[in-house]
Amino acid sequence: MSTAPQPTAEQIEQLIHNALNESAPHEAAVAFDQLCNVVGNAVWGFIPGQDGLPDMTISSHIKEVATDKNSKFRTFAVVLNKALNFINPNKGLGHGIGAESGDLARALRVVSILMVALNIPALTITAGEDPAKIPIVVEAQAIST
Numbered sequence: 001m002s003t004a005p006q007p008t009a010e011q012i013e014q015l016i017h018n019a020l021n022e023s024a025p026h027e028a029a030v031a032f033d034q035l036c037n038v039v040g041n042a043v044w045g046f047i048p049g050q051d052g053l054p055d056m057t058i059s060s061h062i063k064e065v066a067t068d069k070n071s072k073f074r075t076f077a078v079v080l081n082k083a084l085n086f087i088n089p090n091k092g093l094g095h096g097i098g099a100e101s102g103d104l105a106r107a108l109r110v111v112s113i114l115m116v117a118l119n120i121p122a123l124t125i126t127a128g129e130d131p132a133k134i135p136i137v138v139e140a141q142a143i144s145t
Contacts, residue, residue, distance in 0.1 A: 005093055005094065044080075045071055047064060057102070064100075065081075120136060121139055
């Protein structure tokens with residue numbers, strides 16, 4: 001059973017809103033952070049099936065590893081997660097919750113743009129669902145002759 005504070009929907013909404021209003025220098029730092037997460041994947045520890053995700057920041061990665069009892073090489077992630085929570089307590093939610101909310105916001109922005117490009121009008125995703133099993137409906141395009 002997790003003793004970590006669970007954010008309310010309103011708190012997550014605010015964190016997502018904050019992430020979507022980041023400055024260009026902060027977005028560049030996040031991109032570098034995501035690169036370092038992939039390159040240093042083995043350093044942060046890993047959860048089978050979730051390692052090396054390119055759109056996840058180090059903070060999100062270590063929070064997941066630190067809180068998953070089945071993850072491998074947890075010790076460093078647990079220590080680093082506690083240190084980040086001390087530095088940025090994020091109103092008692094912890095640094096990792098803010099990082100995960102930001103990662104989600106940025107990923108959803110990309111998904112939304114790509115859905116327009118691929119003419120996908122709507123998509124329903126359930127938490128933890130295998131992306132390969134998500135039904136995709138592509139709008140039929142009129143072919144001009």
